[in-house]
Amino acid sequence: MWLVNLILFILLGLLGVASWVKTRQPNLSAQFSKLEAVEGWVGLVGLVWGLIMLLQWLQVLSIFSYAPIRVLIGLASVLVVIALSLILGLPQLRSLIGSNDFTNKLANLAGKLAPYKMILGCACLFLAAYTLVVMAGVSTL
Numbered sequence: 763m764w765l766v767n768l769i770l771f772i773l774l775g776l777l778g779v780a781s782w783v784k785t786r787q788p789n790l791s792a793q794f795s796k797l798e799a800v801e802g803w804v805g806l807v808g809l810v811w812g813l814i815m816l817l818q819w820l821q822v823l824s825i826f827s828y829a830p831i832r833v834l835i836g837l838a839s840v841l842v843v844i845a846l847s848l849i850l851g852l853p854q855l856r857s858l859i860g861s862n863d864f865t866n867k868l869a870n871l872a873g874k875l876a877p878y879k880m881i882l883g884c885a886c887l888f889l890a891a892y893t894l895v896v897m898a899g900v901s902t903l
Contacts, residue, residue, distance in 0.1 A: 764897055766811065767839070771890035774808055774846045777801045778883015805851020806858075812844035839889050846882040848872050 780794040819836050826833045852872045856865050875882070 764893060767815070768890055768893045768897075770808055770811055770843065771839075771886045771893060773797075773804050774843065774850070775883045775886030775888075775890060777804060777850055778846050778879050778886055780883075782880050782883075801850045802854025802857075803851075805847045805849070806854050807851075808843055808847025809851050809855075812840060812847050815840045815843060835892070838885075842882055842885045842889065845875050846879065846886060849875055849879050849882070 776794075776797060780798055784791045784794055815836075819833075819840050822833060822836060848868065849872050852865070852868055855868070859865065
């Protein structure tokens with residue numbers, strides 16, 4: 763399960779910071795363009811996985827009194843994944859199910875979140891590094 767989270771954090775993080783990196787390093791534009799070609803699908807997978815993460819987090823909420831930091835990091839992870847996935851996956855979602863009241867409300871929410879795309883991407887990359895550190899610590903025990 764942690765491996766899927768790690769891959770998702772990395773993909774979402776790279777897509778979140780892609781436009782910023784391309785302006786700073788134009789020579790990486792071709793590599794990021796290949797990844798950006800599938801950003802809608804990555805966003806949709808991220809939305810589904812984010813909802814699964816939310817359900818898992820609700821189950822873990824009962825240990826809040828024992829491990830509050832870990833539970834709060836879990837909540838932050840869920841929120842970051844859902845927010846960035848919504849920004850990236852909304853165009854693909856609209857092409858699949860069309861434009862309706864629900865997707866219009868999601869579009870309004872995504873529009874409000876869009877200015878934070880790079881910050882959310884950086885947060886995903888940080889969460890990927892955090893996941894690696896935590897899992898490295900677990901494997902050494």
